[in-house]
């Protein structure tokens with residue numbers, strides 16, 4: 051017998067060691083296990099990933115939230131803590147994990163979440179509904195930052211985890227990533243900086259005077275390239291290292 055029990059994440063079906071399981075449930079478990087054994091990422095098998103302690107619905111067509119991206123969100127919350135009314139944009143929102151987490155952590159915030167992939171935005175929409183955030187977020191499908199309509203100097207900050215892997219490295223990614231996750235969310239062009247160049251050109255128009263741009267990057271060597279590309283529009287104010295000691299995030303202030 052399978053009994054539904056309440057857990058801190060809601061109601062879950064738990065099985066005790068002497069419990070029987072019906073044939074249907076058994077078949078379902080075997081189907082999921084087979085998908086996982088064939089290499090499908092666990093989050094796609096379960097259609098769920100955890101990010102900053104919140105649950106997000108994910109599946110084919112959207113990047114699975116990564117633990118190191120949580121560090122970027124934590125950093126954003128240091129600058130814009132709960133209670134401070136802020137308006138921000140989350141560029142390359144994917145599943146919407148960054149935007150939704152910030153909205154849930156700071157109830158006085160509002161967000162524009164942008165992505166060029168309609169598939170990804172469908173997942174973002176599901177997550178916005180799942181977390182009941184529809185009245186504080188606007189989802190925008192657009193590939194070119196300059197084509198997004200946002201009022202001049204209206205945002206306190208823009209946060210982004212853009213595709214930043216150089217195109218030539220994509221064939222060498224782990225099978226699980228390369229074969230299943232959307233390349234559109236990973237491939238950052240020749241040297242991985244294609245999108246950042248557009249950001250540095252267009253974001254100063256959207257961000258308030260003294261506002262911030264918080265972004266995830268590929269690592270130390272990309273940090274150097276980006277810091278020189280950002281001049282004179284943005285100055286780096288902080289660099290955050292990930293769990294492997296690699297520079298993974300840069301916080302910039304608009305000049």
Ligand code: GLN
Nearest residue numbers: 113115143144211212235
């Ligand atoms: N913002 C989403 C995440 O961090 C998606 C990022 C992307 O698609 N490059 O998971």
